[in-house]
Amino acid sequence: MAITFYDLCGKDGARFSPYGWRTRMALAHKGLDYDLELVKFTEKEKVAFSGQKLVPVIRYGETVVADSFAIACFLEDAFPDKPSLFGSPEVGTAGRGMAKVINGFVDRMVQPLIAPLIVADVFDCVDETCREYFRTSREQRFGMTLAEFQSKRDEKVAAFRTALEPIRLVVKDQPFIGGTAPTYADYILFGSMQWARLTSTFQLVEGDDPIHAWFERVLDSNGGIARQEPIVAKAA
Known part of the structure; x- marks a missing residue:
């Protein structure tokens, strides 16, 4: 089951959102692959399924998570076998x-x-x-x-x-x-x-x-x- 990551983009697909980078680094830290969906500033309909208008958003199976900190917590809980985002398990x-x-x-x-x-x-x-x-x-x-x-x-x-x-x-x-x-x-x-x-x-x-x-x-x-x-x- 793949993760889909909805991230903000600017011209030529540039990814510079501060909150998108929090999620991007969290995914890299965990060593998780994902499918990327780029969302321009005016393409809010692309994330309407999440019940709000902002990115980042991730979808994992039937689970949808918005907000960068909530995403980090979800990744930590969903993939406990991967490197921890919050320090050692202890x-x-x-x-x-x-x-x-x-x-x-x-x-x-x-x-x-x-x-x-x-x-x-x-x-x-x-x-x-x-x-x-x-x-x-x-x-x-x-x-x-x-x-x-x-x-x-x-x-x-x-x-x-x-x-x-x-x-x-x-x-x-x-x-x-x-x-x-x-x-x-x-x-x-x-x-x-x-x-x-x-x-x-x-x-x-x-x-x-x-x-x-x-x-x-x-x-x-x-x-x-x-x-x-x-x-x-x-x-x-």
């Missing part, structure tokens, strides 16, 4: 709980600080058929144009870098958030930073930041699938 629910804390932290405190740094660049990576929808929906949400929302990002980036201090304190002393090897806790923040890496040339963190070194290590994990993904960002 950690049990504690590892899952700690990953949930990271998930909430990134969703509420980090992801909103990345958007003003790259959203106008992301627009250039969206399929042409979806650009009007992307621009209109985001400008309604932000209450301003994409260019205005992304303005003064050289000043705004300081708040983003400061928000990462709890993670920085961890990865300056160990290779990954999860310890000596990456876990789903790493893939949560990684997904957001991979979103920026693929769609924008703007530098989120300095080269000597422990976060930068951590990000490079996650890029090389799981056979380097994340590093191999084509960068869509326009050259500066």
